[in-house]
Amino acid sequence: MSAETNDCDVLIVGGGLVGSSLAIALDGSGLRVAQVEAVASQINPLANPDERCLALARASVNALSALGVWPLVEAKATPIRSVHVSRRGEFGAIRLAAAEHGLDAFGATCPACELGNGLLMRLERCVNLVRHAPARLSAIESDDDGILATLAAGEGEQRLRTRLLVGADGTGSFVRDALGIGADRFDYTQTAFVATVQPERAMDGRAWERFTATGPVAVLPLADRRAGVVMTVPTADAARVAVLDDAGFLAELHERFGYRLGKFSRLGKRVSHPLACMFAQRVIGPRAVLVGNAAQTIHPIGAQGFNLGLRDALTLAELLVAQARAGGDAGDAALLRRYVELRREDREGTAAASDSLARWTASEALPLKALRSLGLIAIDRIAPLKQAVVARGMGFRGHAPALALRGGV
Numbered sequence: 156m157s158a159e160t161n162d163c164d165v166l167i168v169g170g171g172l173v174g175s176s177l178a179i180a181l182d183g184s185g186l187r188v189a190q191v192e193a194v195a196s197q198i199n200p201l202a203n204p205d206e207r208c209l210a211l212a213r214a215s216v217n218a219l220s221a222l223g224v225w226p227l228v229e230a231k232a233t234p235i236r237s238v239h240v241s242r243r244g245e246f247g248a249i250r251l252a253a254a255e256h257g258l259d260a261f262g263a264t265c266p267a268c269e270l271g272n273g274l275l276m277r278l279e280r281c282v283n284l285v286r287h288a289p290a291r292l293s294a295i296e297s298d299d300d301g302i303l304a305t306l307a308a309g310e311g312e313q314r315l316r317t318r319l320l321v322g323a324d325g326t327g328s329f330v331r332d333a334l335g336i337g338a339d340r341f342d343y344t345q346t347a348f349v350a351t352v353q354p355e356r357a358m359d360g361r362a363w364e365r366f367t368a369t370g371p372v373a374v375l376p377l378a379d380r381r382a383g384v385v386m387t388v389p390t391a392d393a394a395r396v397a398v399l400d401d402a403g404f405l406a407e408l409h410e411r412f413g414y415r416l417g418k419f420s421r422l423g424k425r426v427s428h429p430l431a432c433m434f435a436q437r438v439i440g441p442r443a444v445l446v447g448n449a450a451q452t453i454h455p456i457g458a459q460g461f462n463l464g465l466r467d468a469l470t471l472a473e474l475l476v477a478q479a480r481a482g483g484d485a486g487d488a489a490l491l492r493r494y495v496e497l498r499r500e501d502r503e504g505t506a507a508a509s510d511s512l513a514r515w516t517a518s519e520a521l522p523l524k525a526l527r528s529l530g531l532i533a534i535d536r537i538a539p540l541k542q543a544v545v546a547r548g549m550g551f552r553g554h555a556p557a558l559a560l561r562g563g564v
């Protein structure tokens with residue numbers, strides 16, 4: 156089939172946070188972009204704040220601003236002005252203050268549903284984007300010129316040719332399986348309970364991370380004096396925690412987190428997530444590439460999953476926009492190889508850091524306990540170590556996509 160018969164240059168499979176960010180980053184590039192999303196998505200003006208709260212790194216806030224998404228979300232976001240990291244039952248803590256690094260904030264927190272709404276609003280303004288939702292990618296066939304994708308919607312089917320197929324279809328990626336790409340997985344046998352609470356004391360933009368032997372607890376500042384909580388428990392204990400009444404759940408939270416923020420009250424809806432990591436053995440195939448959770452799904456301990464996936468999307472968009480300007484093929488093998496090179500350090504480094512943090516902070520082995528306390532003290536007191544932690548927490552590791560640098564960092 157000749158190149159002219161392609162229906163689109165880029166077909167993005169998945170309309171989650173990462174796939175949608177990529178579609179927006181390609182807006183105005185001149186590329187014909189299509190997106191397929193299995194679930195019917197609709198902007199909800201009364202987004203339910205009682206669900207997952209995301210910590211967005213500064214690099215992500217910069218990029219979302221440059222993409223015109225942040226102005227649609229900012230009113231629902233809360234700046235992270237300081238961070239406190241500690242381990243229950245051990246001495247030593249890391250205290251990071253944005254002002255000490257000449258910054259107003261390290262990033263911001265935002266309910267995931269509000270970010271989803273902002274992305275959808277911005278998607279609606281994209282030119283040259285064709286959205287298929289609800290529709291599911293159900294088969295692919297490739298040849299030298301492109302990939303023929305079958306989209307299933309209700310009873311019907313539609314075929315679409317693309318020069319490049321992007322798998323932004325999450326942890327159980329159909330695209331990854333269809334390309335025959337293997338994945339390494341590890342089950343942490345931990346379950347994260349996500350909820351919102353009302354802390355007695357004002358948080359003043361401080362995010363808290365407390366490690367315990369049974370998994371980490373994060374308490375993130377939200378608007379209206381609310382806080383987003385991620386409480387991790389061993390999966391063997393998850394059924395018991397799931398049926399606790401509100402008072403019982405809050406007591407469990409206090410047992411792990413303590414009373415630094417006074418008493419927690421007004422518990423919102425609880426949602427649980429079993430935690431496992433997945434690392435795709437390759438992220439490219441002929442005329443195909445994986446981004447976001449489809450490429451790597453990491454433990455939420457460092458709050459990096461979306462931040463990392465967004466950097467996948469931004470880097471890919473940067474290469475595709477340059478290719479379009481030069482009149483090149485969006486599915487060019489050299490472009491995909493360059494993508495792999497540019498993403499290697501951030502992808503491998505961030506996934507490894509989240510994984511070691513999840514294992515290292517949970518261990519009760521005595522020598523490790525002492526080392527861990529010393530580690531916390533060292534990071535807190537040694538300026539270059541602290542600076543490195545801050546830079547990585549803000550989303551700067553390896554090649555930084557240009558969009559992530561806009562905003563004056």
Ligand SMILES: Cc1cc2nc3c(=O)[nH]c(=O)nc-3n(C[C@H](O)[C@H](O)[C@H](O)COP(=O)(O)OP(=O)(O)OC[C@H]3O[C@@H](n4cnc5c(N)ncnc54)[C@H](O)[C@@H]3O)c2cc1C
Pocket residue numbers: 168169170171172173174191192193194207208209210211290291292293323324325326328329347349385428446447448449455458459460461462463464
């Ligand atoms: C408890 C918890 C807390 C977290 N906290 C943070 C945080 O603070 N900061 C942070 O950066 N990250 C955080 N994360 C991680 C973050 O939520 C994810 O990394 C991110 O949402 C992944 O987005 P995605 O678009 O890659 O994948 P997904 O959100 O999984 O989206 C994939 C999309 O593809 C669609 N799809 C699947 N198959 C098909 C198909 N065949 N055809 C069409 N569509 C298809 C699905 O319907 C879905 O909409 C957290 C995760 C958890 C579990």
